[in-house]
Amino acid sequence: MSTKQFLFSGFGGQGILFAGKFLAYKGLTEEKQVSWLPSYGPEMRGGTASCSVIVSDDPVGSPIVSNPDILVAMNLPSLDRYEDSVVPGGMIFMDSTLIEREVRRKDVKVFAVPATALASENGFPTLANMILMGKILNELGEFGAEGVDAALRKVISAKHADMLEVNFKAMKIGADH
Amino acid sequence: MADKVLMKGNEAIAEAAILAGCRHYFGYPITPQTEVAAYMAKRMPKIGGTFLQAESEIAAINMVYGVASAGYRVMTSSSSPGISLKGEGLSYLAGADLPALVVNVQRGGPGLGGIQPSQSDYFQATRGGGHGDYHMIVLAPASVQEMAELTVKGFELADKYRMTSMILADGTMGQMMEPVALDLDIKPAPEKPWATRGTGMKRPHNIINSLSLVPEELEQLNLERYERYHIVEENETRFEEYMMDDAEICIAAFGIAARVSKNAINAARKEGIKVGMIRPITLWPFPKAPFLKATEHVKTFISVELSMGQMIEDVRLATECRAPVLLCNRVGGMIPSPDQVLDSIRKASKNGGND
Numbered sequence: 001m002s003t004k005q006f007l008f009s010g011f012g013g014q015g016i017l018f019a020g021k022f023l024a025y026k027g028l029t030e031e032k033q034v035s036w037l038p039s040y041g042p043e044m045r046g047g048t049a050s051c052s053v054i055v056s057d058d059p060v061g062s063p064i065v066s067n068p069d070i071l072v073a074m075n076l077p078s079l080d081r082y083e084d085s086v087v088p089g090g091m092i093f094m095d096s097t098l099i100e101r102e103v104r105r106k107d108v109k110v111f112a113v114p115a116t117a118l119a120s121e122n123g124f125p126t127l128a129n130m131i132l133m134g135k136i137l138n139e140l141g142e143f144g145a146e147g148v149d150a151a152l153r154k155v156i157s158a159k160h161a162d163m164l165e166v167n168f169k170a171m172k173i174g175a176d177h
Numbered sequence: 178m179a180d181k182v183l184m185k186g187n188e189a190i191a192e193a194a195i196l197a198g199c200r201h202y203f204g205y206p207i208t209p210q211t212e213v214a215a216y217m218a219k220r221m222p223k224i225g226g227t228f229l230q231a232e233s234e235i236a237a238i239n240m241v242y243g244v245a246s247a248g249y250r251v252m253t254s255s256s257s258p259g260i261s262l263k264g265e266g267l268s269y270l271a272g273a274d275l276p277a278l279v280v281n282v283q284r285g286g287p288g289l290g291g292i293q294p295s296q297s298d299y300f301q302a303t304r305g306g307g308h309g310d311y312h313m314i315v316l317a318p319a320s321v322q323e324m325a326e327l328t329v330k331g332f333e334l335a336d337k338y339r340m341t342s343m344i345l346a347d348g349t350m351g352q353m354m355e356p357v358a359l360d361l362d363i364k365p366a367p368e369k370p371w372a373t374r375g376t377g378m379k380r381p382h383n384i385i386n387s388l389s390l391v392p393e394e395l396e397q398l399n400l401e402r403y404e405r406y407h408i409v410e411e412n413e414t415r416f417e418e419y420m421m422d423d424a425e426i427c428i429a430a431f432g433i434a435a436r437v438s439k440n441a442i443n444a445a446r447k448e449g450i451k452v453g454m455i456r457p458i459t460l461w462p463f464p465k466a467p468f469l470k471a472t473e474h475v476k477t478f479i480s481v482e483l484s485m486g487q488m489i490e491d492v493r494l495a496t497e498c499r500a501p502v503l504l505c506n507r508v509g510g511m512i513p514s515p516d517q518v519l520d521s522i523r524k525a526s527k528n529g530g531n532d
Contacts, residue, residue: 021183021354028183028356036183036354040209041293061440062433063353066514154183 003056005065010074012049015129020051026151027055035063127170134174181356186324187212193325199250200226203237208292209348210282213254234259238266245275246385248372254280268307272387276335280344282351285510293510294348299487303461314342315460317431321355349433416464417456424453430481441518468495477525478502
């Protein structure tokens with residue numbers, strides 16, 4: 001039995017919910033059980049956004065992730081708030097352009113990617129989320145998985161099909177980092 | 178099996194309603210159910226249906242009354258404070274014996290409260306919501322798939338018994354996305370000879386009304402209605418049992434509380450604690466029989482709720498005080514964690530319910 005619990009967190013507008021949705025679709029296309037639960041409180045109107053994603057071989061119980069296996073922190077308040085909640089042996093992926101401090105925890109694996117800077121340098125400043133996603137998939141050994149392509153086509157509507165290629169490119173940059 | 182799609186619970190309700198033949202939706206926006214209205218606004222005009230954002234919740238429920246009178250499948254949706262506003266309309270629908278579907282995606286209260294998930298409208302839903310002697314069929318989904326399935330079931334039961342069905346969900350169920358298969362089991366709406374669709378000069382007028390000034394007649398209407406309710410209790414009670422065969426502790430939980438409890442039960446089982454769950458799917462009619470039967474081997478019941486303890490009263494009534502019923506809860510938009518539920522289970526296991 002394998003269950004992975006993800007918590008994505010950052011500013012509203014950083015594509016937190018989109019990244020989570022992509023991952024949920026990836027799970028779905030790989031015939032896993034998945035759940036996706038966004039924060040919908042006042043904080044999403046101009047503050048922190050977060051979303052819980054669970055990908056499992058078994059039916060998902062509670063969709064609320066309070067102790068993530070994988071934390072994705074896209075700003076400092078997110079790291080401050082959720083660092084301690086990560087399970088021992090878990091992973092923290094963070095945007096080191098926006099988070100200047102080190103992770104205090106010694107019992108988790110930390111992957112610091114200057115995602116915002118990389119996104120700007122490559123001409124797609126809104127895709128820091130997918131750069132981090134590329135890194136996550138690479139570390140989980142799932143970057144080349146079939147689900148990646150299918151999931152991207154699900155989350156990006158046909159109207160915005162021109163965005164497919166840059167999203168792939170962003171993920172590749174993250175994976176290679 | 179149809180392909181599964183990822184949908185929010187709120188969207189699944191809306192799509193399932195359309196699949197069930199609902200072509201009339203009246204609503205007023207309120208978090209956390211607004212996606213139902215948004216989905217309807219997008220889809221209804223494309224399929225020849227009516228989406229109407231009313232000037233208020235009160236107007237919306239009375240528009241529902243109108244369409245229900247004409248015998249068409251109709252719905253409205255809201256969240257807690259908005260449902261209170263609809264209270265009068267709910268009572269009138271019951272008094273006129275009209276079928277309709279009403280969705281409550283609950284948030285913390287009382288008053289305007291907050292916008293985070295809650296289950297504190299249990300009393301309001303299961304005891305009727307408005308004035309007078311009446312019931313609604315109250316369905317409590319615990320997954321996005323069930324949001325869709327119970328919406329269809331809600332229309333079906335409403336038509337069958339000429340009652341209002343209510344989907345009692347919460348902010349989590351409304352906002353979360355899960356895979357849904359939309360190959361739902363949909364039966365066409367039955368004939369409604371009582372509806373006011375025009376006589377065609379071939380029959381006397383049908384009259385839809387909830388006013389009855391002769392007490393002897395009004396008493397008779399109430400008695401007949403409760404005979405119908407009795408049939409609903411006999412035939413339409415739904416629940417799910419989880420690990421109940423050898424359970425000495427039984428959790429009672431619905432909706433999101435049941436999802437959280439499942440995690441706690443799995444963890445407790447690993448510690449060797451014999452715990453299971455009865456999850457009511459219909460909150461009215463309440464599944465009394467499985468709870469009473471469970472008292473044969475259950476020493477302690479725990480009601481896990483996002484309220485100050487509302488369903489616990491039904492669990493106590495159903496178990497006829499044969500075993501203690503404890504409460505494990507969070508309120509105001511907070512959700513019990515699996516650890517909190519696990520702690521309650523451990524305590525019950527140690528103290529045999531004497532905590």
